[in-house]
Amino acid sequence: MKAAEVLDKLKVRFPNEPEYHQAVAEVLATIEDVYNEHPEFDKVNLIERLCIPDRIYSFRVTWMDDNGNYHTNMGYRIQHNNAIGPYKGGIRFHASVNQSILKFLAFEQTFKNSLTTLPMGGGKGGSDFSPRGKSNAEIMRFCQAFVEELQRHIGPNTDVPAGDIGVGGREVGYMFGKYKKMTREHTGTYTGKGLEFGGSLVRPEATGFGNVYFLLEMLKTRGIDIKGKTVCVSGSGNVAQYTVKKLIELGAKVVTMSDSNGYIYDPDGIDADKLAYIMELKNLYRGRIKEYAEEYGVKYVEGARPWGEKCDIALPSATQNELNGDDARKLLANGCIAVSEGANMPSTPEAIEQFLEAKILYAPGKAANAGGVSVSGLEMAQNASMISWTAEEVDAKLHQIMENIHAQCVKYGTLEDGTVNYVKGANIAGFMKVAKAMMAQGVV
Ligand code: NDP
Secondary structure, eight states, X not given: OOHHHHHHHHHHHSOSXXXXXXXXXXXXXXXXXXXXXXXXXXXXXXXXXXXXXXXXXXXXXXXXXXXXXXXXXXXXXXXXXXXSSSEEEEEEEOTTOOHHHHHHHHXXXXXXXXXXXXXXXXXXXXXXXXXXXXXXXXXXXXXHHHHHHHGGGOBTTTEEEEOBTTBOHHHHHHHHHHHHHHHXXXXXXXXXXXXXXXXXXXXXXXXXXXHHHHHHHHHHTTTOOOTTOEEEEOOOSXXXXXXXXXXXXXXXXXXXXXXXXXXXXXXXXOOHHHHHHHHHHHHTSOOOTHHHHHHHTOEEEETOOGXXXXXXXXXXXXXXXXXXXXXXXXXXXXXXXXXXXXXXXOBOHHHHHHHHHHTOEEEOHHHHTTHHHHXXXXXXXXXXXXXXXXXXXXXXXXXXXXXXXXXXXHHHHBXXXXXXXXXXHHHHHHHHHHHHHXXXXXXX
């Protein structure tokens, strides 16, 4: 297999899908050598079978707003690969959603889920519906209309959706309610459910906490303590909030958070009270991060991202391609020693190149943010066995999984000079498990 040739072919067959090409290019470049050590893989064209989703559903979603007007959106579910378990991955509601973005997310999810050590395949879904400014009733009607179509493609052993951008506990609850009504079954088909109806403790916290646990493992390899370190976080949604919560607990100083309009810079650090304000602002009032700056009298920068601020550690936790080559150069010039991705593919290829060249600690999302789907897997396990674990039990398992993912990255990504290329490590470890499972199951 020649990575460049495979990619060129995919680009011709699936044009106008830049995010999908970007995600595939990164993986192919790092697994090429290992793949070629296994001629049996190429004999069955394993690489194309792994890059192209098993199937894609797309459908029209029509819903009514509070004024009685009807709107149409597109809905999608990408079932990428189920070699190691049922398709599993979140649902994203955002105006930017299209097939390319969901294909990149489903592709990445396959490797990420493999790394968790739990039996989950990869999938992703969503809609170009924007929840911003919609009433609760509108959100509910949209979720119900979306599930009316989606329900025929999912199930506890088939495909298990969860949340992502624009989809939190509220949306999962509405989707699950409609799903349950239509199928007349109360199963573990969704994860991220409310605690009262099958949700797992620590699921809301899992992605953010997991990213910090992964970061701690990376820092340990260089004997660095997180206490007192200055951290730039982007985003102010689910992942960012719980990332900041854990960082505060560990004595780090978080100076930035953001949303799609701009970022705030708080030189004194966001403490527990200020974070509580942000969580109420974002989760209850659904306000803008700018209001934090007004409340606490700090700097707000409209239309910009926080990477120009001086920090030791950067944790991008908003969206894809939110940190480019220039941003990476600024971070490095300011002495940044670690970047760990809470978001999926937040760093552009040029940014990643800078980080790898500078040999700072850099963790790609598919390793660092795998805590979310890991606890989703634990939610499935609890649902299937009709039990609930305590928060301490789930947190301990999450910790263990993140340590394990780190160990796999070290195993497959350690370079001759002793440093670890976490991109290479995560991609090879994730790939090998899926590849072996596919080989064992024959060409299907
Ligand atoms: P949320 O919807 O809770 O929060 C998303 C945050 O990112 C918001 O602050 C949002 O701002 C901001 N944002 C979204 N789109 C853009 C954009 N185009 N430009 C700038 N800012 C943007 O989502 P999550 O916190 O759940 O997800 C954040 C990232 O983490 C995503 O990449 C997601 O795929 C990834 N992830 C999430 C997991 C989970 O368990 N939730 C698991 C693993 C990865 P605004 O409010 O203005 O839209």
